[in-house]
Amino acid sequence: MRALVSVSNKAGIVPFVKELVELGVEVISTGGTKSILEENGVQVRGISAVTGFPEILDGRVKTLHPMIHGGLLARRGDAKHQAQLSEHGITPIDLVVVNLYPFKETISKEGTTFEDAIENIDIGGPAMLRASAKNHQDVTVMVDPADYEGVLNEIKESGKTTPETRRRLAAKVFRHTAAYDAMIAGYLTEAVEEAHPESLTVTFEKKQDLRYGENPHQKAAFYEAPLASKFSIASATQLHGKELSYNNINDADTAIQIVKEFTEPAVVAVKHMNPCGVGVGATALEAYQRAYEADPVSIFGGIVAFNTEVDKATAELLHELFLEIIVSPSFSDDALTVLKQKKNLRLMTLEMGDQGGTATRYASIRGGLLVQEEDYAGLDEANITVPTKREPTEKEWEDLKLAWKVVKHVKSNAIVLAKGNQTVGVGAGQMNRVGAAKIAMEQAGEKAVGSALGSDAFFPMDDTVEAAAKAGITAIIQPGGSIRDEDSIKKADEYGIAMVFTGVRHFKH
Numbered sequence: 291m292r293a294l295v296s297v298s299n300k301a302g303i304v305p306f307v308k309e310l311v312e313l314g315v316e317v318i319s320t321g322g323t324k325s326i327l328e329e330n331g332v333q334v335r336g337i338s339a340v341t342g343f344p345e346i347l348d349g350r351v352k353t354l355h356p357m358i359h360g361g362l363l364a365r366r367g368d369a370k371h372q373a374q375l376s377e378h379g380i381t382p383i384d385l386v387v388v389n390l391y392p393f394k395e396t397i398s399k400e401g402t403t404f405e406d407a408i409e410n411i412d413i414g415g416p417a418m419l420r421a422s423a424k425n426h427q428d429v430t431v432m433v434d435p436a437d438y439e440g441v442l443n444e445i446k447e448s449g450k451t452t453p454e455t456r457r458r459l460a461a462k463v464f465r466h467t468a469a470y471d472a473m474i475a476g477y478l479t480e481a482v483e484e485a486h487p488e489s490l491t492v493t494f495e496k497k498q499d500l501r502y503g504e505n506p507h508q509k510a511a512f513y514e515a516p517l518a519s520k521f522s523i524a525s526a527t528q529l530h531g532k533e534l535s536y537n538n539i540n541d542a543d544t545a546i547q548i549v550k551e552f553t554e555p556a557v558v559a560v561k562h563m564n565p566c567g568v569g570v571g572a573t574a575l576e577a578y579q580r581a582y583e584a585d586p587v588s589i590f591g592g593i594v595a596f597n598t599e600v601d602k603a604t605a606e607l608l609h610e611l612f613l614e615i616i617v618s619p620s621f622s623d624d625a626l627t628v629l630k631q632k633k634n635l636r637l638m639t640l641e642m643g644d645q646g647g648t649a650t651r652y653a654s655i656r657g658g659l660l661v662q663e664e665d666y667a668g669l670d671e672a673n674i675t676v677p678t679k680r681e682p683t684e685k686e687w688e689d690l691k692l693a694w695k696v697v698k699h700v701k702s703n704a705i706v707l708a709k710g711n712q713t714v715g716v717g718a719g720q721m722n723r724v725g726a727a728k729i730a731m732e733q734a735g736e737k738a739v740g741s742a743l744g745s746d747a748f749f750p751m752d753d754t755v756e757a758a759a760k761a762g763i764t765a766i767i768q769p770g771g772s773i774r775d776e777d778s779i780k781k782a783d784e785y786g787i788a789m790v791f792t793g794v795r796h797f798k799h
């Protein structure tokens with residue numbers, strides 16, 4: 291048996307090759323790998339001795355040679371192939387151990403130049419991996435050090451690997467080279483700023499298997515982007531509690547996106563991917579109290595996100611409730627002591643910031659994938675107009691801004707009522723706008739009086755303004771742009787409501 295070993299990640303390679311040599315396997319190796327093996331007392335044959343050609347162009351060409359690829363690709367049971375090997379003095383290679391230049395690690399490093407990245411695109415390695423995987427009927431190929439032991443055991447037991455093992459390893463190789471190329475394609479596509487190229491070749495790495503999906507009868511797993519933003523739930527650190535579930539991850543993602551809208555201390559409670567209570571204040575405690583009071587019923591079993599440290603006093607209030615997750619940039623030690631009393635409560639820390647650039651969001655449909663930029667739009671002063679006779683007061687502006695920040699993250703049709711640094715009513719995911727408004731108003735009850743209303747999209751007719759006026763709402767923020775805007779403006783003027791047009795819509799489906 292003959293093996294070719296050429297690895298960038300040299301973990302575990304010395305003991306593995308040592309055993310191969312002891313089993314009588316002849317090992318061929320490229321420069322750096324050969325040096326490491328020989329430094330550790332394992333004698334191997336250099337690649338140039340096989341190719342009859344030196345490694346050239348700073349290692350860009352070392353194994354790209356018919357003496358190697360002929361040995362990898364020849365069918366053992368094919369007389370013509372075997373005759374050609376003999377004719378050219380090529381010896382078959384049965385076992386291939388290759389892992390690739392660290393492209394991902396290189397582009398993750400701060401200060402990496404474009405030239406560094408290009409130099410870390412492995413060419414010879416993927417060629418050998420793909421050739422061996424294609425010929426897996428006869429060749430065993432390994433790209434992951436975790437597979438060394440299993441292969442060694444099979445060789446020890448029967449002198450060879452099983453066809454099933456070879457096929458499983460070949461599939462793993464093609465997944466690996468495809469993911470590797472997807473990373474390179476992504477990097478270069480971004481460099482030339484092509485937003486939506488002719489084919490989408492993204493890759494994700496398994497973070498964990500999940501107990502189940504949205505429901506217990508659905509199998510599920512969590513995959514993360516190879517360069518996941520450190521400000522995302524994929525990069526959060528779990529300090530305590532049960533493993534995250536599928537629904538937890540979705541809800542936590544939503545809560546994090548909302549709380550990041552605020553620069554002042556803010557708390558967001560989420561249920562089923564909609565905010566049920568949002569509060570802002572001078573401290574985490576004040577913000578939490580407002581988020582809780584916003585809807586003390588729905589927060590039960592919810593996900594709560596902070597954008598500032600959770601202290602002991604806040605932890606004591608949180609401890610009174612049943613919650614699924616608390617996510618925050620940090621917890622004080624005494625807050626942790628209080629919260630850790632609940633065995634299952636998941637406590638997550640996460641840096642709250644903005645990666646910069648434009649994040650891409652994917653939504654799957656049966657048979658396809660929809661791709662769009664994340665909704666980054668904030669309130670742009672340049673687009674704002676006030677078409678009503680009355681301008682909002684200073685206090686109304688505060689409430690309007692809060693309602694607008696929150697309504698952006700509520701499923702459409704969405705209406706949010708805000709008053710005094712908290713939401714007081716949330717109407718989510720209704721099939722008509724006035725229906726969403728009625729839900730928000732009903733939830734707010736008396737608190738609707740003097741509150742501000744935010745709507746994610748324009749009013750197609752004046753019925754929402756009418757309902758708002760009757761509930762005592764005094765200010766409205768909405769995109770504007772309906773052909774019947776005039777009706778809504780007239781209605782608002784009739785009731786003395788101040789109405790703001792943002793010029794931006796925030797549908798969320």
Ligand SMILES: NC(=O)c1ncn([C@@H]2O[C@H](COP(=O)(O)O)[C@@H](O)[C@H]2O)c1NC=O
Binds near residue numbers: 321388391
């Ligand atoms: N150019 C080639 O012919 C070639 N053949 C193997 N490699 C890579 O060289 C690395 C190992 O090099 P070394 O043994 O010198 O440390 C491996 O990651 C392998 O995938 C190559 N390098 C890049 O393309």
